[in-house]
Amino acid sequence: MAGNLLLTGLSGLSAFRSALDTTGHNIANVTTEGYSRQSVELDARPPQFSGFGYVGVGVETTAVTRAYDEFLATQFRSSSSATAELDSYFDLASQIDNVLTNENIGLSNGLQDFFNAVQAVSDDPTSIPARQALLTEGKAIEGSFATLDQLFADLTSQVNGRLNDTVSDINNLASSIASLNEKIILATGAGGGKIPNDLLDQRDHLVDQLSEKVNVSTNVQSNGAMNIFIGSGQALVFDQQSNSLAIQQTGFDVSAIDVVLQQKSGNIVVTQFMTGGEMGGSLRFRDEVLDPAINTLGQVAVSLSYTMNAQHNNGLDLNGAQGLDFFTDPTITPIKLAGTGTLAVSVANTTGLTTSDYTLTATGGNYTITRLSDNSVAAGPTAFATPATVDGLTFDTTGLVNGDSYRIRPTRDAAGDFKLFINDPREIAAAAPVISTVTPLNSGTGDISNVAVSGLLTNQLANATVDSNPITLTFDSANNEYDFSYGPGPTTGSVAYNPSTDNGVSRSITVGGFGTVSFTLSGNPTNADTLVLSDNTGGVGDNRNANLLADLQKALTLTGGTASFQDAYGGIVSDVGRKVQAAEANGLAQRGLLNQTIASKDSISGVNLDEEAANLIRFQQAYQAASQVILTSRAIFDTLLGAFR
Numbered sequence: 001m002a003g004n005l006l007l008t009g010l011s012g013l014s015a016f017r018s019a020l021d022t023t024g025h026n027i028a029n030v031t032t033e034g035y036s037r038q039s040v041e042l043d044a045r046p047p048q049f050s051g052f053g054y055v056g057v058g059v060e061t062t063a064v065t066r067a068y069d070e071f072l073a074t075q076f077r078s079s080s081s082a083t084a085e086l087d088s089y090f091d092l093a094s095q096i097d098n099v100l101t102n103e104n105i106g107l108s109n110g111l112q113d114f115f116n117a118v119q120a121v122s123d124d125p126t127s128i129p130a131r132q133a134l135l136t137e138g139k140a141i142e143g144s145f146a147t148l149d150q151l152f153a154d155l156t157s158q159v160n161g162r163l164n165d166t167v168s169d170i171n172n173l174a175s176s177i178a179s180l181n182e183k184i185i186l187a188t189g190a191g192g193g194k195i196p197n198d199l200l201d202q203r204d205h206l207v208d209q210l211s212e213k214v215n216v217s218t219n220v221q222s223n224g225a226m227n228i229f230i231g232s233g234q235a236l237v238f239d240q241q242s243n244s245l246a247i248q249q250t251g252f253d254v255s256a257i258d259v260v261l262q263q264k265s266g267n268i269v270v271t272q273f274m275t276g277g278e279m280g281g282s283l284r285f286r287d288e289v290l291d292p293a294i295n296t297l298g299q300v301a302v303s304l305s306y307t308m309n310a311q312h313n314n315g316l317d318l319n320g321a322q323g324l325d326f327f328t329d330p331t332i333t334p335i336k337l338a339g340t341g342t343l344a345v346s347v348a349n350t351t352g353l354t355t356s357d358y359t360l361t362a363t364g365g366n367y368t369i370t371r372l373s374d375n376s377v378a379a380g381p382t383a384f385a386t387p388a389t390v391d392g393l394t395f396d397t398t399g400l401v402n403g404d405s406y407r408i409r410p411t412r413d414a415a416g417d418f419k420l421f422i423n424d425p426r427e428i429a430a431a432a433p434v435i436s437t438v439t440p441l442n443s444g445t446g447d448i449s450n451v452a453v454s455g456l457l458t459n460q461l462a463n464a465t466v467d468s469n470p471i472t473l474t475f476d477s478a479n480n481e482y483d484f485s486y487g488p489g490p491t492t493g494s495v496a497y498n499p500s501t502d503n504g505v506s507r508s509i510t511v512g513g514f515g516t517v518s519f520t521l522s523g524n525p526t527n528a529d530t531l532v533l534s535d536n537t538g539g540v541g542d543n544r545n546a547n548l549l550a551d552l553q554k555a556l557t558l559t560g561g562t563a564s565f566q567d568a569y570g571g572i573v574s575d576v577g578r579k580v581q582a583a584e585a586n587g588l589a590q591r592g593l594l595n596q597t598i599a600s601k602d603s604i605s606g607v608n609l610d611e612e613a614a615n616l617i618r619f620q621q622a623y624q625a626a627s628q629v630i631l632t633s634r635a636i637f638d639t640l641l642g643a644f645r
Contacts, residue, residue, distance in 0.1 A: 004048065004057055005633035011058030012626030015042050018061045019619040026607045027616070034205025036066040036605040038197055066197040072601045073204065074218075077211035079594040081276035084212040086587035088162070088281025090580065092155065093289050097580045099151050100293075100573045107300070107569050110144040113137050115553035121430055122546035131425030138326070138420040145301055149416040152294045156255050159282050159290065160247070163257060166213050166279045167245045170236070173210045174228065177203055178242035181225040185240070188224045195224070215276025231273030234261050245270075252335045252407040259283075289579055295355035296572045298411030301418040302330045303350035303558050304565055311552060314453045314515075315429030315545030316536055323429025323545070328419040332393070332410050334360070339404030344396035347410070351561045352392030355411055360395065362404040367397055430549075431542030434517060437532040446475060446499075446525025450506065451533065452548060454516045470534040471511060477527035486511040499524040 019040045029035040041063045047054035100106050117134040124130050180203040187196040203226060210216055210228065217229045221239065228237035236243055243261060250256040259274055260267035274283055305327040312323040332345040343360065347353065356373035368380035369390055379388040379395070388395045393410055422428070436448040473482040473495070480498040495507045508518040517533060536542060558568045 004055065005636065006630060008056070008058035009626050009629030009633055011045060011060060012629060013623060015040070015059045015061050016619050016623040016626055018064070020616070020623060022064055023612050023615045023619060027609065027612050030607040030609055030612075034201050034208065035607070036068050036197070036201050036204075037607045038064055038066050040064055063194065064197060065195075066201065067605045068200075068204075069601070069604050072597065072604065076594075076597045076601055077208060077216065078276075079590065079597050080208065081211045081215045081280070083587065083590045083594045084277045085215075085275070085281040085284065086583055086590055088278045089285050090583040090587055092159065092282065092285040093576060093580045093583060095155060096151070096289060096293060097576050099148070100576055105144070105147055105151075106573070107141075107144045107148065107297075108566065108573070110137075110141050111304075111553070111565055111569065114141050115550060118546065118550045118553075121428060122543045122550050125430040125543040125546055126541055128425050131428045131430075134428060135420065135423065135425055141304075142327075142418055142420050145297070145415045145418040148297055149294075152290065152297070153255065153416075155290055156286075159286050160255075160257050162282045163259065163279060164247055166277075166282070167247055167259065170210065170213050170279070171242075171244045173206050173213070174236050174242040174244070177206050177210070177226065177228060177237050178240055180206065181237070182240040184224045211277060213277045214274055214279045231261075231270045231275075234268070234270055234273070252337060289576060292355060293572050293576060294415070295357075295409075295411045296568065298414035299353055299355050299558060300565055300568045301414040302347060302353060302411055303568070305330045305414075305418060306347050306350050307552050307555070307557050308549065310454075311545065311548050312429050314433070315549075316431040316433045316542070317429045318426040318540060320537070321427075322433065324427055325421045326428075328417065328421050330414060331417070332408065335407040335409070337405040337407055339401060341401035341404040342399030343404070343406050344399070345408055345410070346394050346396075347392060348389050348394040349392045350557050353410065353558065354391045356391070357412070358390070358393075358408040358410075360397075360404070360406040360408065362397075362400045363402055365402065367400055367404075369395065428546075430546035431536055431540070432544035433536055434533050435536045435542075436519065437534065439530045439532065442525065442529040444475070444526035444529045445523035446521070446529050446531065447523045448473070448519050448521060448531045448533075450518070450520040452518050452544065454518065470532050471509075471517065473531040473533075475525040475527060475529045477525075482521070482531070484509055484511075495521070497521050497525075 019042075022038050022040050026037050040061055042059050043062045045057045045060050047056045103109050114134075114137040117130070117137040120130045121127070121134050180199060184196060184199045184203065187199060188194070207216065207218060207226070207228065214230055216236070218226055220226050225239045226237070227235065227239065230236050234243075236245075243263070246260050246262050246267065247257045248260050248267065250258050258269045258271045259279070261270050271283065274280055308327055309325040309329060312326040315323040317323055330347055332347070334343045334345055339362065341362065354371075354373065356371050358372060358378065359370045361368055361370075362384065364381075366381035366383055369378045369388060370376070371378040371391070378390045382388060382397075384397050384400045387397055393408075432451060433453050434451050436451045438447055471484055471486045473484045475482050475497070476494075479494075481494045481496050483492070483494045485492045493509060495509060496502065497505075497507070502521065504520060504522050506518060506520050508516055510516045519533075553566070554564055556562055556564055558564070563571065
């Protein structure tokens with residue numbers, strides 16, 4: 001009996017010593033990040049049978065467990081990953097928003113100042129200072145595009161740097177987790193299946209840090225190793241081995257990088273699968289904010305350059321020469337991905353121009369153009385000999401060969417390439433190249449006004465003037481029309497005009513070797529009355545082309561004829577602003593959810609010093625009581641020995 005009592009006391013001493021050790025361990029790690037509170041699990045020993053029944057023989061320590069909730073751990077990682085993603089996204093997007101809304105840097109005020117200067121030339125086309133001011137504002141527009149382009153280039157470099165740093169952090173964490181997997185497997189085996197709690201905490205803490213870098217999923221094997229998966233199921237850590245991420249340059253863009261998973265068989269591009277965490281935020285910013293802003297800014301640059309040049313070419317400068325390009329002519333250089341053929345792409349019109357990139361592939365004597373913004377087929381399959389016009393772009397495909405593959409980025413580099421072309425104020429083509437004359441001998445009141453020319457090619461005025469061969473319109477009362485002729489050629493045709501219904505109606509004619517001339521007919525002509533269109537040889541004070549240039553400010557020349565230059569740029573500003581506001585609001589909400597999850601997690605796994613202090617006293621008292629049991633058993637034993645002397 002005394003022996004049983006001794007064993008019972010000794011079991012209590014051992015059990016409560018373990019409880020005290022564990023409590024002390026908890027207190028020592030109260031500020032250790034990632035530590036989970038531990039506790040000793042005690043069970044009564046199997047009783048022994050005596051003549052009168054079963055008698056207990058003490059307590060045994062069955063396990064030391066940690067306070068851990070798998071559901072809360074998963075929720076914490078998910079929330080932490082989402083919060084880090086939104087924080088990274090917001091930080092980067094705010095930088096663009098701050099610049100675009102800056103009146104001294106953004107393009108909005110520059111566009112307004114430029115067209116104000118165009119209007120000033122229209123008001124006084126003979127003023128050299130007004131013309132010089134227009135060139136100055138044109139140079140300022142060039143500077144605005146260059147500044148924004150550099151900003152976007154700097155942000156691209158910043159994103160690339162963040163991705164590079166994040167990849168390095170992920171690889172280090174993955175390697176450490178794999179190493180801990182090995183230690184956990186060995187410790188579990190050496191402990192007869194008992195779990196090494198502190199090693200598990202260390203591993204979980206690393207996984208928590210990893211979730212801040214990228215979204216992860218986990219599963220634990222029977223041997224205790226944790227497998228880590230990223231993206232669409234790519235294994236980052238498997239058992240005791242870890243794979244590595246890397247970055248590589250995107251083939252067609254020296255400034256863009258992809259995230260790849262390194263494999264013995266070759267790198268696997270996983271960029272599109274990387275979500276959550278700092279990496280997901282950087283990639284989302286690049287795809288949703290940065291790249292669209294770059295392309296839209298380029299769209300504005302192309303449209304401004306193209307429309308200004310087209311109208312300026314149709315005018316006459318102070319030297320009597322046809323207008324040159326006002327800005328550098330927009331050029332598009334297809335990026336060859338494969339093949340030996342040639343492809344030329346040019347702007348047909350800016351109204352249909354989008355912000356999308358395109359791919360062209362050639363096979364079997366046919367080509368296919370794919371619009372990448374929605375991955376839709378924009379044209380084809382079409383034979384090589386048949387050029388295509390897609391979204392305001394003309395594709396000259398006659399030089400294609402089978403196996404050719406191209407990437408076309410119509411607006412990507414346009415802002416950086418935007419330059420003022422002319423530098424002499426006298427070269428501003430404010431005048432219209434054609435003037436109208438009502439023949440003095442006409443007996444009717446027929447008149448012609450609002451004469452404008454379009455479709456002129458460079459130097460066409462020098463090669464095919466109407467001065468010596470004027471366009472003559474002769475009224476035919478029998479048919480209610482103006483018959484016109486233009487030599488040499490001659491070019492002939494007719495324009496319908498009924499004085500009772502067509503008064504003030506705009507008409508246009510196209511004459512061979514010259515271009516398209518538009519005008520407004522009015523009045524009541526009599527039969528054989530004539531109107532004459534001829535070269536503007538004395539148009540120093542003429543502002544008709546300057547007026548048309550000024551009208552471009554409000555012309556709906558972008559996004560399918562629904563937006564002006566200001567509208568398109570304002571679209572960038574508002575779109576970025578909305579995304580910044582949404583990221584901020586979502587970030588605050590996600591931060592609140594994260595804090596709630598942390599509180600729930602800490603309520604289970606965190607160390608409460610008050611509770612541990614109480615446990616310390618309780619286990620100390622239990623330990624002392626177990627000591628008294630041992631002393632009691634000794635006294636009984638001594639008594640028994642004394643009885644037999």
